[in-house]
Amino acid sequence: MKIQPDNISVQSISGYGPDWISVGNEKISTSVVIGSSGERFIWNCNRFEDLTTDHFAQLAAMNTELIIFGSGNRLRFPQPAWIKSLIDKQTGIETMDTQAACRTYNILAGEGRRVAVALLIETAPG
Template sequence: MKLHPANFAHQYIFTGYGEGYVLINQIRYKQSLIVLPNQLIENWPVLSIAELQFHHFDALITLSPEIILLGTGPKHIFPNQSLLSQITKTGIGIEIMDTGAACRTFNILAEEGRHIAAAVLVQL
């Protein structure tokens, strides 16, 4: 699916997504990654929700976004409840959704000027 940005200047946004990829500022990525409006962390070493652990969020938590949008791939899958508890104890909110929904939600919140992050799983 191709997304059409509304009013974005000099920031990272999702411009499309599909099976096994996401587009950020028209560049195709085929691996999991973390996106903030002003920063891109490529090659996030997570391949599945089952392997996701708290330490995978270390770099992201130090950036203190107000919310993390966790894109779980093509299906909406909840991670381990203890992981969610550990993240919320940091004072950062987390929302779980499929990767397409995370891309769309990220763009809306970024346009509003929110300090958000999307951690998305890109599965082949």
Template sequence: MRLNEIVFTDASPIESYGPGFFRVGGAVIEGPMITSPNGTQPWAGYEDTESLLALAGKVDVIFLGTGADVAHLPDVLQSQLDDAGVGVEAMASPAACRTYNILLSEGRRIALAALPV
């Protein structure tokens, strides 16, 4: 069987996650985080709309991990993202991490903002 190495874009894949943390590109991020082709950094959560809006035009969709369980985004956040033309898909953080990694491996223009499990 032939195995092909996955080549990611400039962004790093999610290597692992656990209670209160994410491991991205070898670095551990405690608490909520956002990762995109611009890098990985801590994220202040739903109130930090500026970090998400800054991705307008740079990514096609942001996967928003809502923690251990899927939850609806706050209406204000959803409205701001819609008004800016930023596509967002909310899902539980484990599913968001998996989906992000798959689409990243395809070279898609994506970002992930996630609350820890």
């Protein structure tokens, strides 16, 4: 699905599929974190089952008011221990499937909110 941002100055997600997203013309097929302030980095996790507290501690280090967690192709909630660093910093976290997270991020970033999206793009084990 192609999507179009309202605020073109914000780094936005321009499309997505079951195992990829695109930012502008760049197709990304690995888990990634994207921030409305221009941050973007690979989130080193290929499966929901491999997530740890360290993955969410990376997110807590960002200067955001809200983290949107895209949990893969289906909705799965992070364990409370994983998000303790976000709670301690009083950073909000919302969980949804990855495609819904893409849409929500674009809306909030387009409104000028300090938001980041952590997208789990799952790959088959192997």
